[in-house]
Amino acid sequence: MSELLKCQQLTKDYGGVLALNYIDLTVESGKIIGLLGPNGSGKTTLIKIINGLLTPTSGTVLVNGMAPGVETKKIVAYLPDNSYLNSWMTVGQIVDMFTDFYEDFRPELALDMLKRLGISPEAKLKTLSKGNKEKVCLILVMSRNALLYVLDEPIAGVDPATRDYVISTIINNYNPEASVIISTHLISDIEQVLDEVIFINQGNIVMKKSVDEIREEHGKSVDELFREVFRW
């Protein structure tokens, strides 16, 4: 088991507002991890720093031993919280673009998953429903053979059937060498697939624990514990 992600004393200060408050965090390979916290707790800030889209105010982040940059982008597959794809492109064109862009992209896997959903490569992105657009984005990310998958709110705003699809896609693509970090506030839908949860609140990590440990110790689902920890 290797350390895929290591944050030490990581801080992000948005001009007086501490989005991340001296965070220490380690993520090992072979895990599916839930990054859970209420709105504005620092989830997306942390994810953007991991992906090199924001620079920390202080502290360090190492992704497989490297600072975020070109080399780490080759091994991190990132699903942002909103789509950046050009809506006038066809699904097939986007698959081609990903094939050019990422060495680890497996177009045959992506096309196979799209086919099973009945999404034609000729379809333009803008003609797809919201649910199907989200599925396309997830398929693109999960079709990379990455070491770290970072999914920012992959199940927000989609119907329960689509949620099930997202979850089974994550399980089907599970690889013991890699880890998946899923940020969400919809815990009850996803808690069964998680190994561990990280509770984050106001820029602090308040808990990092295995989910079966939580159930064992508290006799509660992760969702129930979350509601208790974050009661206001």
Place this chain on the structure above:
Amino acid sequence: MLVWELDKTRPICPQICEQLSVLIAAEEFKPDEKLLSVREVAVKAGVNPNTVQKAFEQLEGQGLIYSVRGSGWFVGADTESAKNTVEELKYSKTKDYINEMKKLSLSAEQVKEYIKEWSE
């Protein structure tokens, strides 16, 4: 047959063990028959593959199943431990039911009446 109904307030791993034991005790999978793969169970039950792996290893520890390198998991010759698990489940589920009925102020006699009515 298999519903994979999981209680989120209890650890998932022992629940997977229980459900597989029920399947084996009911001879849905017979000795030396190939079991579902870790991934198949994970997808069907919608749970983490590491949890399923751990459950399989625990059942292996009980001697209920065995793995063959490269070909997956198989049911062992001795299914006694699965039968024991099922017996314990019968006992605890009945106890749970009786406790629920007590909350509804039903006496044991009344519970028997209801059961009789339903089984006719």
